[in-house]
Each structure stands twice: as C-alpha cells, then as structure tokens.
Amino acid sequence: MATEIPPDLSEVVTPGSSGQISSFCPQSWRSLHQNVVERRKLITMLASRVPGSFQFRTQTTPNDTKTRLYFLGVTCKGRENTLLYVDLPSVVPDMPSVLSQRSMLESFPASIPTSQLSREEQLMRERKRMGTYGITSYELTEWDGRFVFPASNSLFSCVDVDLTSTEPVYPVNIGTSVEGARLDPKVCPTNSKILAFINKGDIWVSNQDNGEEVRLTFTKKGSGNLEEEPLSAGVPSFVVQEEFDRYTGYWWSPAPLPNKDDDVTDHAPFYCMLYEEVDEGEVEILNIFSPSVEGKNVDQYRYPRAGTPNARSFLKLVKFSLDNHGKFDQVQHYHLYEPLLTFFPDLEYIVRAGWTPDAKHVYAELLDRQQKHLSLVLIPVDFFVPVRSFADEEMNVDLVRGSVPSLSVIYEERSDIWVNTHDILHILPHSEPSEIKFLWASEKSGFRHLYCVTSKLESCDKAICAMDLLQETQDGQFKANVIKEEMLTSGDWEVNGKQLWVDEERGVVYFMGLKDSVLETHLYAVSYVKPSEPVRLTTLGYSHTVSFSSDYLSFVSVYSSVSETMSCYVYRILHEDGTIRTKTWGIIMLPIVCPDYSAPELFQYESQSGFIHHGLFFHPHGEQAGQKYPTVLMVYGGPQVQQVTNSFKGIRFLRHHALASNGYAVVVIDGRGSCGRGLKFESHIKDRLGTVEIEDQVEGLQFLSSMGFCVDMDRVGIHGWSYGGYLSLLGIAQRPDVFKVGIAGAPVVNWLLYDTGYTERYLNVPSQNQTGYRNGSVLSHVEKFPDE
Template sequence: MRKVKKLRLDNENTGSWRSFSLNSEGAERMATGTPTSDRGDAVEMEDPACRFQVQKHSWDGLRDIIHGSRKNSGLIVNKAPHDFQFVQKRDESGPHSHRLYYLGMPYGSRENSLLYSEIPKKVRKEALLLLSWKQMLDHFQATPHHGVYSREEELLRERKRLGVFGITSYDFHSDSGLFLFQASNSLFHCRDGGKNGFMVSPMKPLEIKTQCSGPRMDPKICRADPAFFSFINNSDLWVANLETGEERRLTFCHRGLSNVLDDPKSAGVATFVIQEEFDRFTGYWWCPTASWEGPEGHKTLRILYEEVDESEVEIIHVPSPALEERKTDSYRYPRTGSKNPKIALKLAEFQTDGQGKIVSTQEKELVQPFGTLFPKVEYIARAGWTHDGKYAWAMFLDRPQQRLQLVLLPPALFIPTTQDEEQRAAFARAVPRDVQPYVVYEEVTDVWINVHDIFYPFPQSEGEDELCFLRANECKTGFCHLYKVTAILKPCSYDWTQPFSPGEDEFKCPIKEEVALTSGEWEVLARHGSKIWVNEETKLVYFQGTKDTPLEHHLYVVSYESAGEIVRLTTPGFSHSCSMSQNFDMFVSHYSSVGTPPCVHVYKLSGPDDDPLHKQPRFWASMMEAASCPPDYVPPEIFHFHTRADVRLYGMIYKPHAVQPGKKHPTVLFVYGGPQVQLVNNSFKGIKYLRLNTLASLGYAVVVIDGRGSCQRGLRFEGALKNQMGQVEIEDQVEGLRFVAEKYGFIDLSRVAIHGWSYGGFLSLMGLIHKPQVFKVAIAGAPVTVWMAYDTGYTERYMDVPENNQVGYEAGSVALHVEKLPNEPNRLLILHGFLDENVHFFHTNFLVSQLIRAGKPYQLQVGSSANECLKSSQEQAVFRLIPCERKWRRELITSHGMTKVVGKGALELPQEAWQLGTHDHLKAGTLHRTSLPCLTQPVLRLSRDSKNEAQKRKWVANGKWQWIMGSYKRTSVCRQKVSGSQRWQVKRCLFLLS
C-alpha cells in the first residue's frame, strides 16, 4: 500500500482532487499539478500491482524474463533421443544383446547427431542402469556454415516444423549396416554392423560426391541392392551407385528454368499441399525386391513415383521484406475452389550388370491414362509396395476427402512411355487381359477422412487369389480401430487397347472377411506418423492408443489371429511414444506427464511361454532420466467439465504463482481449437508451452481447453466443425472459462485475453468478434482471415468447396465481420511473419485493410523474415512494430501520379488503366503488387446500369470476381468473371492500403 495525500487546488470545485505520493522518506512527490496548499488528508491507496495482481515491467525487464525462461528451458529442450533403430547382435559370447541407434543432442552440443547405445544382456534388478550415449561420427559438422540452408531444405524444415539443427533424419539398411543422411548441404554415408562388424570408436562419414547442381533431397537406400541410392535433384528423380560413383537421371520432367511459370512439372516430389496437409513428404518409393530379366540376366530395380503437373495451379508471389530489393519468391499455391495439380503414378526402371553398372533405364506409365482409370481421384495420400514386391499400392482420395480407396497396381500394368501411338498400342496389346488394378478396400464417410499410414499387407502364397492385411479405419464406428481384412482378388478381362470408361465400382474386390481387432469409444493412434508393429510368428500386433484415457498414449498388444484381450504394456499416469525392436523382444518409450519432464527407458518383453501377451514387461535400462524443472516452473492442473449439451471436455490451467486468497487475477485463454490437434493431455508442457508458465509467473492465470473439433476424441467429436469452422468453438471455450472461474476463485472474468497462433489466431479474432463482452483483448498470431484464400487440401476437407458452402465461408471469414470488432483501442493485436508461405501475409494484409476502412483500432507486429512459426529467438521474444500506415500511404501517393486518394486508406485507379476480362488490372500502370506489398486485392464498386442501385463494396479472391447482389429480385449469392458479365458495369476500381 502507498500513502497518498489528497489536495484541493485553488481553482477547482469541491470534490475535485489531484494526488501525490509519499516516498520512502515521507517527502511529497506530486503526481499531477502543483498544490497551492499543503492541507489535505493522507489516505492509503493500493498499488496497481496489488490491485491488478500483476506487476508492471519495463520493456527491458520483460525481455530479461523471456530470455531467462528460454535459458532454463535449454536444460531439457530437444535433448531427448528419437528415431530409434534396434540391431540385434549375433555374438553369443558378447555382453550386449542389441545396439540401439538414434538421433540425439550430445551434452555440450547444439545440433543433432547420430548416436548409439549398447544394451546389455543382463542387468541387476536392484540397480538403475543408465546407458551411455556414444558418438558414431567423429568431429562432424552437420549444420551448414553460417546456418544457411538451400531453399528446398528450408521449405522442408518448415513443412516438418523442425526446430533443431544438425542431422534431422537418416535412412538405414539393417542387413548391410549402411546409414545415409543429409548434412551441410550434402549427402554422407557410413557403415556399422553388417558383414563388417560393429565399430568401437567414432568414424568419419564419407561425403558422396556429385555432378549435380543444387541440393540432393529425400535420399533413400535401395532395399533390394544397398549399393544403390536415390535422391531428388531439381524436381527430378536420380539414382547413384555408392561403390562406383555412377549417377543416372531417371526422369526428365523438370527443365531447370528459373521461371516457375514455365517449369510446372516434377517427378518424385510431394507438392506443397500434400506435405502441409497430408503429412506425406516423399513422392517416390523403392520396390523392396529385384527381378532378373533378359538373356544376360540383368538385375531390374524399380521405383514407383508420382508425376505432378502444376501448370494450372495459381502462382503466389511473396515479396522480400527488404522492400528496396524488389525481390519476390514465387511458388504454386492452390487456393480453395481452384485447380489442384494434375497427378499420375509412374514407374522408373533400370537394369544393372554383374558389376553394378547401369546398362539401361526406362520410364513407364499406366496402360491407360491415370485420369481415365481413376477419374475421381484428387490426391494420392499414401503409396508403397507390398513386402514381396508383387504389387505397388496407393491410397486414393477424392476431392471432398470423403472417399478413400486402397488400390493394388501390378507392375505389368505399366508400359514404356512413348509418344508414338502405334508403338504405344503395341505395348498395350502385350499387357495380359487379366492384369488390372484392384480396389481392395474402401472407406466412405459424410464427415471427412483423416489420412494415416497404417496398412500392413501379409505375404501372399504362390497362386493365392486373396490378400490379407491389417488396416486402421475411423469411418466404421467414428473411432479409429484396427481391422484384419481379407479381400478376394477376382480379375476381370480388359482389352487395354480400347477406349476405357470405368464404372462406379470398377476394380472393386469383394471383402471375404473383416474382423475388428479393437473396439470402443477410444482411438488407435494412426495419424502424425504413428506405426503398428506386426509379429507374424506369434500373431501379435503392437499399437499405440488411448484405451485407458484420451489424455494418455500407451503401447498395447493384441492377437490378430483370435482377437480378444488387449494388454497395455506401458506405465499408466504418463503419456508414451514407443518404438519396437525388429525381433519384438524390446521396446523403448519416451514418456512424460504434466509434472514430470521426459524420460526415455528401455523395456524387455520376452517372458515365459505362458505369457504370450507380455502382461508384465520388465524395465531394462534408462537412456535418459527426467531433468530438473526450471526453478520457477509450476505444472498446469488438468480439469474436465460437461457442457450444456452434456459433452465432456478437458482443459488445463496454469495457476498464477502468487495467488492470494480473495484476489482476482487477469486471465489468458490460450487457444488452438482446430482439427488434428490436442493441447490438453498428460504430457510435459514445460518445453513447447513454456511461455504459458512464464505468463503464470507474472501473475496471470492461463487456461487451455480442448473443445469440439480437437482430435483423439473420435470423428464425430472432431467433425463438429464440418462446414462451420469458427462457429462452434468459441462457445466451448467460454463455457470452460466460466467453469474454471467458478471452480477457482482467482479468475477475473472482467479481464480475459484470448491468444493463439494459426487456427488459434483465427479463433482469437472470432472470440473478439462474437464475444467482445467476454474477451477484453485478442492477440492473434498468423490468423486465417479469409478462407477463400487458404489452400485446397485443408479448407475443402473441413468446409467443402466454396460454391457448396458459401454461407459457411462467409460466416468463418473474420475479415468480413470487422464491423463487429470493438471501437476501443488496445483490444486487438495481430502478429504475423511476413514470409509465411502457409498462412500468407495476405490474410493479415486484407484484415488490416478492412479494419482501416471500418475505422477500427488495432495494433500490428510483423516478423520481418519469419514464417508462421517465427524462426529466430529474437523474433520469438520480441516482435518489431511496423509504423507503416501513414508513411506508406504518403510514399504511394507521391510516387504514383496516376493514383489519387479516395476516402480513408484507399487509392483509385483511373478508368483508362483498367483492362477488364483479364488479370492485368493487378498490374495496371505502375501499380505492381510485388513491389507494393501493402496493397490488397482490388476492391470494386459495382452498380446496375439502369437504376441507381446502392453501390456494394466487393472483393476479389482466387482470381475470380465475387459479389453479393443483395435482395434485388431475390437474387442469391452469385460468382462469375467480369468478362462474362452483361448486367453489371464497373464504376470504380479501388486498391486498399494496409
């Protein structure tokens, strides 16, 4: 408390007071004005820090707090080992049973490296054995000098959300002991195990020299012959021999032109949407077996690959943050409702002689065009080969993402690529009539299909006309479960030389049997790279799931021969991520809880014959024990509640660190709220969400709630967002907020901020729009503000195509509802990375232009060189405020004489500069959007020719004119190009300033 003396000033009315405070010595210090009398009563007054339960810090003070928390988190962040590979040792007399390889960050290092640990055959039950981490590579610099990656590597890091440096992935061939990995903008390999035995000291990896220009991406070892490996260079597929150094280009799609407009094709490369929205980061797959053909007995090796033609996909130009450079990055980006790339599956084959020399190469395509065989396929979600190499397989998805087909493609269905029609017809005649694709499984839903990797085909016996496989399916019951399926491969007779028009269920195989191995209102984990491990000898399948609770991931085992008891193998009270050894006798678990930092332990499964399900796995050794938490870290508390609709929701709360009875604390609601993400679970939050603990240490309460739309609760729970994103999530968040306010007495509902990134940034804006009385402040990071401007794969999965759901698109686009935002200043802060190639800066740009037009206050902070997740620690801690509005507006007006100011924050383009019917209006005169990033898309004023109708403001997205014609003759929402319009005349063309 402070003492404040109230003074009445000579020229003020009774009841008017100014104040001053008493310093520690009792001397008076005026707050405002100069007193004419020292008469007055001394009263006690609360400090703002006491009143509001948070202390005001200077800018430097806040920066020091953030840097301090990041420094403490460095003790545990990114240190845990991952990407495990078990290799069993065959030396019966040796002390070790396995060598375990992995990626990790050694003590004192700042980059990932290849490491290994030796697992002993015997351990003492009463002692904790801590395995040592041993370096595989000797004094190896894996990160490029100065941290400069190629453009391709940088984009892949963004897609995979990689925050570590060094070696981030590797390919391993267990029989030969070969390791292959990218590092320092090159490729390297080394060997350990195999016929040469295991090393005892670190080795120098060998750099693989090349004649190629540019980075070699996505390297893979040939499973059938590890002397060969493949990679992508300049959007084409290459193969090379490690022993001879020979390199050979297998595909010739890309022409190496600098202009992306003139070079739209690629081979073996996953497109942006496939990487970003379907988690597939490769576009080619080695056949696991080789064949010997021809009189010379040459070995034939095959690669299945995806060929992509993006010639009809829109090109996005992202300007450089250094405006004076006038540079742009250009790449293909399919906005929702627009055309996706054209796709096809092809084969690349090459033959080698006895010395490993490549003697011939050949490209092959399907006997009928891909679009003819599969006319409704929009995405190749996954692909690969059966274990015996008899079939290539692919998961095909339609555009609404409500129908998935699992298709087998025999190699004989592919014929050599040729432009000669007669020759092509001859190749087609050579294809046997009973060779065809087989649709062995199909999933259909009215919600959407969540793509995953779980498909395990069992080997076929010779002449067998059935295929048995394990598959995870979410569509049958609304929860993802495992099924054992037997499909009958019943061939028909096709003349592939004739024109072909497939029927609705063409190539569909009858299902002989489908047995559910798991069931219930819980999920087998299938998305985000989750795996299953199948032991064909014991008929067991190991999987990860949420059977015990949706808040914890565990490893389970069940028999696929006689489905019955499901046994949990991991310790309850934690959330686990596991990897199994190849001979199924051990597994390693990376686990944690909200109160326990990550641990990594090895467990042994082999037990007595009367315990086939390993009901009591034995702890064997520790690879990493839980680190000490930072001294100011207080774990969150998990809670649950039931909504008015009787839906059980989970949340967690970070309590303010200095809670005083009866005192109310300002509250931050941290949101994501979108599909495919679960924020609330029983895993350690002190790494990824350390900033939430920092807020709690400053006196804020922080609340996190997983409402309807989040994952791990079933398809119907997640599918509550179908066609109405942004319209249901906020209600769940507000109900949860009121629940915790009632349960915990320190929540101040009159001072609540809502904050999130990406989808959470979108919901932050929605919260301030629809619940301004609940949320006093919104901090929106990289928000999607116009769903029409987001990509096809994500938006159409949840919102359908725009023409089928215009009401949902308009209701969910925050930039179209800015008039509902509050008029008070300091209630809206927008954060965005200028070079974000996922949620483009256009979204914030367009939102700001609408805010200016509506006269709404806002604050904007931009990361100058950051993408959606700001890269540098400086940009993560401190955003740079851009004081651009008045400055940019003045510069534009003076440097472009052809324009003039129209109203607040807009420039008018004169009529003589218009070129209707084309997109040239975007570049008319000297107004180039690439050089003026503060310009949004054009906004048109349109009016009826005949009568003086009220003018409507219109906006453009996706290169197609959008307008609403209101209630005139009850005309509903309509879209068409201006060039095709006879009823409307363009009166004015405006560019809005952001």
C-alpha cells in the same frame, strides 16, 4: 487495440493489481524481458536433450550377441543433434541401470544457418514443423551397419562394422556433381551402396562404390520458371505434404525385379522404384514480394486456393540394372496401361502409395475432392507398360490389346463427414493367390480402430483393353470385394493413425492408442489371429512415444507427464504362456527434477454439449489465495490438434510458462473440433468453421471462474497461432464482453484464400457452401471489432 507504453517507463500494468498502473510488484520492460529469457533457458534445458529416431541393430558372434541402439540426440557439451548410441546388456538385468551414451561420429562440421539452406529445404522444414538442427534424420541398413544422413547442406555416409568396438567412426561426404540440395535421400533396400535422392524436382541415383550418378527423370529443363516447368518427379504437391502428411513421392521396390529382356545375356535383376509425377500446370501461381538488401524480390509459389484446380498426379515406374563394372545400365520408364482417372473418375488426391512385400503389386490410396470416399487400390506391376509403347500417337487401341492384369480395389472408406487419412496399412502373408490379407484402420464405428481384412483380387488372366476396362468400371467391377473383415479393437476411444508394428511370427500387432485415457498415449498389443482385449504395455500416468526393433521383441519409450519431464527406457518383450509382458532392459534418460519448474494443472468439466472437455491451467507464479489474476486464453481450437494431454510440452508451451511466470493465469481448452475424441466430437465444425468454437472456450473460462480458480473474467485476453490466430480475431469480434484484447499470429482471415486440401475437407468447395465460407470469414465480422 492497445496503447503503447514508452520503453523507459519503469512501471507497467501489473498482474494481480486492481488498477491499470500499480506499485504492487512493479516491473520494467527490462525485467519483463529478463524474465522471459530466464524462462526460455529453463524450458530449453528441460526439453533440449530428449533423444529420438531410434534404431536397433543386433550382431551375433560365436560367443555372444551384441545389441546396439542408435538415436539422434545432443551431447552434454553440444547444441545440435548428432548420432549417438548405447550398448545394451547381453542379458536383461533384474536391476536396470542408466546406460552410457556415446557419440558414433569422430567429428562433424557444425550445421549451416537455416537462412543458407535452399528454398526447398526451408519449405520442407516448415511443412514438417522441424525445430531441431544438426543431423535431423538418418537411414540405417541393419545387415551391414551403413548409415546415410543429410547435414550441413550435404549427404554423409559411415559404417559401424563391429559392435564390440566403441571407437567412433568418421563420416564421409558423399560427393556429387549436382548443384543444389539433395533432398529425401533413400538407400536401396536390397543394395546399401545405391542411394536415391531428389534434386531440383527430379530423381537421381548414385553408387557409393564408384561415385557414379545418374539422373532418372527429366521433368525439369533448368529454366527455373514455374510457368514453363509445371512437372516434377518424386516430390508430392504442396497440398499433399501440408494437409495429408506425405513428404515423399518415390518408393524403392522391396525386392529386385527379374530381367525378362531376352536380348540381355547377363540377365542382371532390375532395381525398381515407384514414383509420383506431379503436374501443377493448372495450379495458380502467386507472386510474393519479400524485401531484400537490393530492394524487393519476388518469390513465386504454386498455391491452390479453395475451389481452384489442384495439381494432378500420375504413378510411374523406373527400372535400371548394374553392369559388371557397377555402372547404371538399362534405364527404362513405365507408366500405367490406363490412367487411374479412367477407373476412378472422382480421384483428386493420391494420399498414400507403396509396394506390397513381394514386390508384385503397388498400392495407392485414392481420395476424392470432398474427401468422403477413399479407395485402396492394388496395381499389378505388369499393369505398368514401357513408355515406348505409346510413342506413336495414332496407335490403334487394338495394338496394345493383350493379357494385362486388372486393378483391384481391396477396400473402400465412405463417410458423410470426411475421411481422415492415416498410415495404418500392413499386408499380411496369405496362402491364397487370388486373395489379399491386410491390417487396416477405419473410423466407420465413429472412432478409429483396427481391422483385419481379406479381399478378393480381380482375375489376372484375361485379355482386356482400355475400353474393356472402362466398361467394366461402369458396370461396377472396380468396387471393393471384401471377403472377411474382423474388428481387432473397439470402444469409444481411438487408435493412433501414425504407425503400427506387426510381429507376423507370433500374430501380434502393436499400436499406440488412447484406450485408458484420452489424455495419455499408450502402447498396446492385440492378436490378429485370435483377437481379444488389447494389452497395455506402458505405464499409466504418462504419455508415451515408442520405437520398435525389427524383430518386435524390444522397444524404446520416451514418456512424460505435465509434472515430470521426459524419461527414456528400453524394454524387452517377453511372450510366456500366451501372455505378453515387458521387462526394463536399460535406461537412457531420467527425468530432470527442477524446483523452478511450475507444472500446469489438468482439469475437466462436463460441457453443455454433453461432452467432457479437458483443459490445462497454468497458475500465476506467486499466486495469493482469494486474488483474481489477468487471464490469457491460449487457443488453437481447430481440427487435427490435441493440445491438452498429460505430457511435458517444453518449448511448444514456452509462451504459456513465460506468461504464468509474469503473473498471468493461462488457460488451454480442447473444445469440439479438436482430435482424439472420435468423429462426432471432431465434426461439430463441419461446414461452419469459426461459428461454434469460441463458445466452448468461453464456457471453459466460466467453469474455472465458478470453481474458484483465480481467473479474472473482467481481464481476459485471447492469443493463438494459425487456427488459434483465426479464433483470436473471432473471439474479440464475437465475444467482446469476455475478451478485452486479442493477439493473432498467422491467422486465416478468409477461407477462400486458404488451400484446397484443408479448407474443402471442413467447408466443402465454395460453390456448395457459400454460407459457411461467408460466416466463417473474419472479414464478415470486422465491423464488430472494438475501435479502442
């Protein structure tokens, strides 16, 4: 669609000129490249040293109380993430100062190149959208200061014993006998010496005291053949990771379980974990050819295209104990007395799972294929039975009849649009054993808000068998029995669905939300005992990302705006006379002032659709009054993403800054279908992807032109990745009168070839929406593409 210009041509099409080739501010390919390199250096410098993954640890002595704040960051001389910390003042000062950052580690090997990581690690980095290197995550056990973290294709451990010492500690490589990567490492919450990890699709545990390793699950046989080995343990399916943001498939019990085996004299408590076993036997295998030095290799992947079978998931338990010598002992496996599908015939995805705080139940969030019905299910631990009970295939059902506690559905979500999954669930203390009380988030009002819910538990003292349970399900017993539901927040704004923090001692829940501005994420507090208007605890004019201490009396905020780079402050929460306020405890990072940085301009307009639309405008560098400039619309335009916020986006918007620095006007618009604005705004694309989004983008360009912005409507290009790449192709097909060139990165050209979890949420299954799939396919519009 464009004529290639020889690289030795000294002059190219010049932004700001009225003709194709101009002597006005001529640029060679070399100067263009140098400009991009310099812009990359600038943006990287402004964004590369932002700390993250904060954790507080407090140590009390007879004379003092020390609080240390750990985080991942880059040292002044480093290029990769490492473990850093600051020591907070014993008393919150009236005039806070910048705290001294120290490296916690004595020495550490440089991380290996991404190309040398295992395929599992590379795929996980892609699904998590990870762009950092070095130490990318860590676990800290607060009571003993033990750290475990993956790096350089291995696992490391260290202990920060004394908070009065500033001497760095030396990380120890946790040895192993397994081959390949140890993924998703997790420290046992009740014994920091026990570590679990995933290796080649199975769960292992190791004891750091004696170096012993034990394989707990045996789904893989070692052939490496996808067709022969469809099972895995502790690893979610591709769709659950990619489309439901769950990257783990096993969960430690928060408390040891009692040992009820009368044959055991020691009665050592059981350590236990819930895990997901995934069967991908019916999922299609794709053969992907990839070039190599030797020729062509074939990579195989399980990929469920829209309308094809998904992986099947099963919840199981594995228990073990430690003998007197610290060796793993009494490994026992358990599965559900009856499969969940028996009681929930429309079950397609287990989107969330975990334990209640007392370790007496596990919970699971079950979603149907159309993603319109979600059940929050509570499963008693005793509903899991030893695998050996089912060794005899001809066993009569009467032999397993007995006192089996019942499942309970404690909440249900139903929607005519779709149910957006979230991470908001907190089980609260409750004195009535036949009930459960919890915090939950729902979009039933049209916007995601917090609720305090009390539900009735099913009776656990009756003898039942599989057929009894099935009959009771058909009779409607397995429906949510909600006793009380109290709305804690309300209004035409959204609560963030990623995290909340609950101070049970004071009856306060802290959450992130968009109450004050759809462009700014702030921290709020509200009582769930006596609900009232939420209190904002962060500063207006910025977007904030927050991390809390375990006592909920301190938090860290990393915040920025479009015109100001990241700051990082530590705050103390003060409760006085029934009010909540904050006081600055210390400063970790101040914004970088850079005269070479040109911030974009936020704009908004009332759309013909009746909504207020928001956008970003990057002025071309060197802009002259009254002159029009070639314009690039940088588009995403799809669900689950909000591009326009009052925050510094750094490397993510590098292309935008590079184009503007070369004399182009750059525009970003969040149209209908993007997130953060409630279900009505988001669901405008339901059943019709690709048919309405471009009109919102064009309307935004026309608004800017009418308001005197330097947009040249005769020279507009469209560029995007993923959904933005898809819309870039549709843009030049649907509106060639507006878009003269399109650059599509990783576009979806046919929704029949995209995965089930995403596509069916917005388009339904292909058999029930053939028109939507046909109209939304780029292949249906190829005849409209320009031929020059």
